[in-house]
Amino acid sequence: MTKIDEQQMHAENFDNIYEKVKNDPYARSLGIELTRFGPGMAEAELEVQPHMVNAHGTVHGAVMYALADHVFSVACNAYGRTSVGLSTNVQFMAAAMPGDKITAAAAEVRRNFRTGFYRIEVCHGVNQIAVMDAVAYRKDQYFI
Template structure:
């Protein structure tokens, strides 16, 4: 009989290795996204909006807001060292932001099982909710960290 893997124990034991991996996202780094909180069921990231991140109307491009939300989702769904890939996302934009604003995305795990994970991501400017995203991940059999045998 296979022994059940304790994923919370993996998260706690390999926290530093997992953190190093999820912080080293080249695209997020190129945008200036910073990981500010990282737990087993939660991730928070922030981004200061630069002048080149706007659309023709002078407000933050939706792709920038999406990238921030997607990064927080990626960190949250990979928190257990198991390679997880985004399968589906739905985002709603509710309010705009402008250059100089600091955006914060918070990804919360809603439910996780062997193969899938479900997440709710909220993006804020100060206390204003500007976007929400629902996301689902596919959890592979592969771990991106070295587990003790």
């Protein structure tokens, strides 16, 4: 079996991979905007809308999770290899309010043939409001 250089795969197919990962229908429906993308990493932002809050008037945890999950998905699929979430663990530490811009950044911690491990930080400005550890299952096929 020939070993594929995934860094080279990312570089040579950047435009095709980027088009695939940036057009996630659910993320787009929430207004999530991908702002940075590279091998094993991604960043995105979202402005909290009035309908995205919980009964206390703060951003709903599901909205923060969706933002974190989106950058996780983009980061683990950055090499053009079909990857899906296997597990996540999120810690919510602080809240955001309607009108606030929140950002999420995913960074690859480690990957091997079958799994990838990622750390995602969600922030409001310089304040970290959530953190997620995630594991991706890397399928055999490439989507590019």
